[in-house]
Amino acid sequence: MRVLGIDPGSRHTGYGVVAADGQRLIAVAHGCIQPPPDRSFAQRLAHIHEKVAAVIDEAAPDEMAVEDVFLARNVKSALRLGEARGAAILAGVRMGLSVHQYSALQVKQAVVGYGRAGKDQVTQMIRTLLALRTSLNTHAADALAVAVCHINTRTSQRRWKSLESR
Amino acid sequence: MRVLGIDPGSRHTGYGVVAADGQRLIAVAHGCIQPPPDRSFAQRLAHIHEKVAAVIDEAAPDEMAVEDVFLARNVKSALRLGEARGAAILAGVRMGLSVHQYSALQVKQAVVGYGRAGKDQVTQMIRTLLALRTSLNTHAADALAVAVCHINTRTSQRRWKSLESR
Numbered sequence A, B: 001m002r003v004l005g006i007d008p009g010s011r012h013t014g015y016g017v018v019a020a021d022g023q024r025l026i027a028v029a030h031g032c033i034q035p036p037p038d039r040s041f042a043q044r045l046a047h048i049h050e051k052v053a054a055v056i057d058e059a060a061p062d063e064m065a066v067e068d069v070f071l072a073r074n075v076k077s078a079l080r081l082g083e084a085r086g087a088a089i090l091a092g093v094r095m096g097l098s099v100h101q102y103s104a105l106q107v108k109q110a111v112v113g114y115g116r117a118g119k120d121q122v123t124q125m126i127r128t129l130l131a132l133r134t135s136l137n138t139h140a141a142d143a144l145a146v147a148v149c150h151i152n153t154r155t156s157q158r159r160w161k162s163l164e165s166r
Helices: A041-059 A075-094 A104-111 A119-129 A138-164 B041-059 B075-094 B104-111 B119-129 B138-164
Strands: A002-007 A013-021 A024-033 A063-068 A098-103 B002-007 B013-021 B024-033 B063-068 B098-103
Touching: A002 A041, A002 A075, A002 A138, A013 A041, A013 A138, A024 A041, A024 A138, A041 A075, A041 B075, A041 B098, A063 A075, A063 A138, A075 A098, A075 B041, A075 B075, A098 A104, A098 A138, A098 B041, A104 A119, A104 A138, A119 A138, B002 B041, B002 B075, B002 B138, B013 B041, B013 B138, B024 B041, B024 B138, B041 B075, B063 B075, B063 B138, B075 B098, B098 B104, B098 B138, B104 B119, B104 B138, B119 B138
Parallel strands: A002 A063, A063 A098, B002 B063, B063 B098
Antiparallel strands: A002 A013, A013 A024, B002 B013, B013 B024
16 A cells, blocks of 8 residues: 655645555655745645645555644644645545545654654654655655554554454 | 636635626626535545636636635634635636735725725625625625725726826
8 A cells, every 4th residue: 555645834845655565664755845935826836736746646645644733823824734735635636545634643653652752753763664764854754754654544444354354 | 807706715615706898897607615514624625626617617717816814713724714725726726817815804995995894795785786686695795805806906907007108
């Protein structure tokens, strides 16, 4: 199974595709989408949408996972974040992916095993889990973390199902 | 010129297409998009996106105007509103429309001539301006108001240009 994780933001949208191969987790693709600041706000949204669609086209994930946000500096930044989030999610749903949401707490719990873990701890753990040797953008790390969180959830669900059907 | 006005919202997205024919303003289309509540949040966003795209396809507006929001009950509702707004805007920009933003103050000023006008006053004035006899959804009225506001702005800009070129 392949999962596209998204860490949405109007200036930086992190993405990461993780493949689960038995027990092994592989980072298929990851990066950070940065809409050109000289474009109009509508064109920046279209940029996020198109880039996420291009990642889906290339890396062919089966499902999409996005961090659900409950915190923002203020209403204005929450609106901008929502727009970026909507643009990314829409790329997934338009391309036939099911979209799943996880809180930051759930993601940290799944990746670090501790819900209050710091950003550095998440990045470090993702580097270790996915055996990444090159430098890793923090937004890409967060996106990979959401993807890993969703894969964990799916794996647990499958395990429960197989126990039930015994 | 034809303008599509949008009053975005996760549960109700108002739309209204206004055509300017000389001094006359005509309501070409208007209504309210209500995503089915039993669908997933991602599918509800896709619903808004597709319905706005269908309106553009049918009513063929030249430009799009959206109310810019600065107020929301809380961060959570601002995020949901931003997502709906992003889904609607993306339909416009993907179909080649330029997208323009106006504050509620600007819209009320343009339609009622008074920035602190109430919702009822806006609806009443839109009904009069566009000679609408049937009942009018408040979200559709707000959407038509943004469209009228944008047409006013464009008309003023043209007037200034023609004065300058004399």
